[in-house]
Amino acid sequence: MSVFDNVLGLIGQTPVVKINHLDTGPCELFIKLESQNPGGSIKDRIGLKMIEDAEASGHISPGSTLVEGTAGNTGLGLALVAAQKGYRLILVIPDKMSREKISNLKAMGAEVVLTRSDVAKGHPEYYQDLAKRLASEIDGAFFINQFSNPSNPQAHEEVTGPEIWEQMEKNLDAIVLGVGSSGTVTGLSRYFAREAPGLELVLADPEGSILAEYINKGTLATKSGSWLVEGIGEDFLPTISDFTRVSKAYCISDRESFRMGRELLVREGVLGGSSTGTLLAAALRYCREQQEPKRVLTFACDTGNRYLSKMYNDFWMRDQGFLDVENYGDLRDLIARPYQSHDTVVIGPDEPLANAYKRMKIYDVSQLPVISEDRLVGILDESDLLLAVAEDSDRFDDPVRSAMATNLTEIGVNADISELMPIFNSDFVAIVKDGEQFLGLITRVDLLNYLRRKTDR
Numbered sequence: 001m002s003v004f005d006n007v008l009g010l011i012g013q014t015p016v017v018k019i020n021h022l023d024t025g026p027c028e029l030f031i032k033l034e035s036q037n038p039g040g041s042i043k044d045r046i047g048l049k050m051i052e053d054a055e056a057s058g059h060i061s062p063g064s065t066l067v068e069g070t071a072g073n074t075g076l077g078l079a080l081v082a083a084q085k086g087y088r089l090i091l092v093i094p095d096k097m098s099r100e101k102i103s104n105l106k107a108m109g110a111e112v113v114l115t116r117s118d119v120a121k122g123h124p125e126y127y128q129d130l131a132k133r134l135a136s137e138i139d140g141a142f143f144i145n146q147f148s149n150p151s152n153p154q155a156h157e158e159v160t161g162p163e164i165w166e167q168m169e170k171n172l173d174a175i176v177l178g179v180g181s182s183g184t185v186t187g188l189s190r191y192f193a194r195e196a197p198g199l200e201l202v203l204a205d206p207e208g209s210i211l212a213e214y215i216n217k218g219t220l221a222t223k224s225g226s227w228l229v230e231g232i233g234e235d236f237l238p239t240i241s242d243f244t245r246v247s248k249a250y251c252i253s254d255r256e257s258f259r260m261g262r263e264l265l266v267r268e269g270v271l272g273g274s275s276t277g278t279l280l281a282a283a284l285r286y287c288r289e290q291q292e293p294k295r296v297l298t299f300a301c302d303t304g305n306r307y308l309s310k311m312y313n314d315f316w317m318r319d320q321g322f323l324d325v326e327n328y329g330d331l332r333d334l335i336a337r338p339y340q341s342h343d344t345v346v347i348g349p350d351e352p353l354a355n356a357y358k359r360m361k362i363y364d365v366s367q368l369p370v371i372s373e374d375r376l377v378g379i380l381d382e383s384d385l386l387l388a389v390a391e392d393s394d395r396f397d398d399p400v401r402s403a404m405a406t407n408l409t410e411i412g413v414n415a416d417i418s419e420l421m422p423i424f425n426s427d428f429v430a431i432v433k434d435g436e437q438f439l440g441l442i443t444r445v446d447l448l449n450y451l452r453r454k455t456d457r
């Protein structure tokens, strides 16, 4: 193995792995692990190219400020390159993006400006419009603008395309890919139009994006929906986009994307991001529809490490209604962490209050049922804890029983949902019981999640 001069030398030359345990019909399906780039995604490639081209054209030099509106991965690619080359980087990010990505960006030295993700192009708070405005307001700042920057597709035309063709030994029939800025699709289209004009390009698009309908029917919707998969799907056609060689598009729901991504990890051992599930779902549909054997390639565009608190978290998946859970038709349907499946975070009455504090922080809960010999004996919430230690912090060593509440607001599992509101209005959580058996807690957020699941918004 080679020794590299710096981390930028690790960008590209990503491995391809064959899919072995999923039904690919008559086809062979391969997945290119862009997740193995040093910044964790395909966007490292364009981060490097866009900065080096801006340097070459004299627009920037070390010390300059770079500004970009990005859903995260482009930001990480840019942050990687900017840190190595000595640039200040400001990133405008829609607030639906995962916490891991944002922490990662800040840790790499980027300045992050969060903005609304529920507004469309043309709105002053839309992430790209806001980034453009910030760049114009900062003296000498350079707006990277991946959506219209020709270096974006060029990176894929000059590097990703040839790399794939060589890796697949010039034997490949189709590529299934997603579109965000459209750099990948435009660059690969140009390269394969010259090298392998018969190679088919197929789009994987999240439900809510306008692109699948544009490819399949030629119509351009003026309104888009919303989706949770990150990095792909659009509500407009980027300036650099060229879809002329995309023959077909599959529209994939969030539910299918996340479940497919999780299946890829279990069955093939590949930890991909949320869009990996979208691409894989579309690729499998394409493969199964073929009448003759074909060699098909798709991508894991980013690493799943970025989504551990979302698609790889059962509670999050359940809150979104993406996991099949038994529907009881009673209050059990609102309990996010059932006690009987050992999912409720609990504490014992003789444990020190310091343990309660740590457990609340780790699991991000603000109350703990106190359980002794499988029976609920009390509840400890943040205000009980604060009241206990506010005057005397030595009390962190005292047992939980010294601070817990014992006047419990219990509710029977068959009670009506409307009975929850008076409990919440008195600032309690609902303790759900079936006879003597403790089933779990219902908090305000649990009720909100339940109501939102029912309205499907």
Ligand SMILES: Cc1ncc(COP(=O)(O)O)c(C=O)c1O
Pocket: 041, 042, 043, 073, 177, 178, 179, 180, 181, 182, 183, 184, 185, 230, 231, 232, 273, 275, 276, 279, 299, 301, 302
């Ligand atoms: C997470 C992620 N980012 C980026 C891309 C590629 O997008 P672009 O069109 O910007 O090249 C994809 C494509 O699948 C993706 O999944």
